[in-house]
Amino acid sequence: MSEIQGDKLRGHLETMVLSVLERGEAHGLEIIRRLEDAGCGLLRLKEGSLYPALYRLEAAGKVAAVREAQEPGKRGAPRRVYRLTSKGKRDLAKGREEWTIFVQTVGAIVGAPS
Amino acid sequence: MSDQVRGELKRIVEQAVRPVRASDARKMQMREEMLEHLSAIHAEELDRLGSQEATLLRTRERFGDPLELANELQQSLPKYESFLYCCDFWRYRPGDSLMGYAVRHLVLALTCMGVMVLLTLPAIWMWGRGSEIGAFLHMALVTAMFSALFSASFVLVGERMGQILYGQGAPHPMRALTGWSLVSLLVFPAATALVYGGLMLSLDKTLEGLLVGCMAAPAAPIFFFAMAHSMKEHIIRESQWRAIELDG
Numbered sequence: 126m127s128e129i130q131g132d133k134l135r136g137h138l139e140t141m142v143l144s145v146l147e148r149g150e151a152h153g154l155e156i157i158r159r160l161e162d163a164g165c166g167l168l169r170l171k172e173g174s175l176y177p178a179l180y181r182l183e184a185a186g187k188v189a190a191v192r193e194a195q196e197p198g199k200r201g202a203p204r205r206v207y208r209l210t211s212k213g214k215r216d217l218a219k220g221r222e223e224w225t226i227f228v229q230t231v232g233a234i235v236g237a238p239s
Numbered sequence: 240m241s242d243q244v245r246g247e248l249k250r251i252v253e254q255a256v257r258p259v260r261a262s263d264a265r266k267m268q269m270r271e272e273m274l275e276h277l278s279a280i281h282a283e284e285l286d287r288l289g290s291q292e293a294t295l296l297r298t299r300e301r302f303g304d305p306l307e308l309a310n311e312l313q314q315s316l317p318k319y320e321s322f323l324y325c326c327d328f329w330r331y332r333p334g335d336s337l338m339g340y341a342v343r344h345l346v347l348a349l350t351c352m353g354v355m356v357l358l359t360l361p362a363i364w365m366w367g368r369g370s371e372i373g374a375f376l377h378m379a380l381v382t383a384m385f386s387a388l389f390s391a392s393f394v395l396v397g398e399r400m401g402q403i404l405y406g407q408g409a410p411h412p413m414r415a416l417t418g419w420s421l422v423s424l425l426v427f428p429a430a431t432a433l434v435y436g437g438l439m440l441s442l443d444k445t446l447e448g449l450l451v452g453c454m455a456a457p458a459a460p461i462f463f464f465a466m467a468h469s470m471k472e473h474i475i476r477e478s479q480w481r482a483i484e485l486d487g
Contacts, residue, residue: 153272153276154276154280171301171302171304171308172301173273173276173302173303173305173308174311176315177312180315184315184316184317202275204275
């Protein structure tokens with residue numbers, strides 16, 4: 126099966142990020158790992174594109190970010206860890222509902238019912 | 240990770256972040272976050288591939304095209320970030336002309352005062368104190384000149400000392416610092432002379448004010464050193480990112 130990447134993910138990335146954050150708070154790289162693990166190796170994201178999605182979610186109050194405590198002797202800035210807010214949880218539930226309807230509708234049209 | 244590799248990773252990040260119209264604070268947060276991510280990708284790929292060249296190539300590939308990312312970042316930001324970006328235009332940046340910077344501050348302070356005066360004038364008129372408008376305008380002009388010159392000299396001397404100490408430096412740092420310390424001695428006497436002279440107070444009063452300004456003068460270099468020191472972290476980080484040269 127071919128990999129899912131780029132344009133096919135557009136519009137769904139934010140809901141997917143909310144969904145992996147439901148499992149617990151995470152920093153950017155961990156979010157990518159969770160997404161790719163959940164995608165069983167078929168999901169290939171340009172990792173930089175995660176950040177615009179995270180910033181949009183943060184601006185909309187769906188996720189909140191805190192700086193992780195800096196490990197002693199570690200070079201660089203402390204990482205930002207994202208967690209789901211209650212607004213994000215509500216949005217995730219709505220996103221799931223919309224996705225189900227989308228899959229049922231398009232599935233029926235293309236002849237691949239879910 | 241070697242400084243050279245870190246420099247390469249920073250360049251990728253800077254290609255994505257520099258074109259974004261957002262506040263300096265927001266851009267610094269993006270840079271640091273994405274650099275941490277890139278460093279982690281690089282470490283992972285180095286374990287897997289072994290060769291430094293292949294690792295950098297793969298790191299770039301996984302991260303995506305920085306120019307495309309710059310557009311996506313811009314679209315992800317709230318509108319007020321563009322406003323804050325314009326506000327940051329008034330800040331000093333390494334490589335800026337000092338005179339241009341001081342003039343920007345002067346214009347900003349004068350504009351702010353001008354707006355305040357324009358907003359106050361109708362109120363004075365409505366309270367039936369129209370005859371005092373001349374005195375009010377005189378006072379407003381002196382205050383505007385005072386705040387403009389004071390603000391321009393504060394940021395000029397403080398930032399310049401900060402840049403010499405922690406930023407882009409100067410060919411002869413000790414000489415430059417001594418020179419700016421001497422310049423700073425003029426700030427308080429000049430400010431008091433401007434206020435007292437501008438308000439056209441008696442000569443005695445003006446001389447008295449000037450004396451107070453001269454007595455306060457020796458505190459100025461200490462104050463500006465402290466101001467520069469408080470900006471140390473910011474200046475170091477900002478200078479490092481700004482020193483990165485991008486292609487094209």
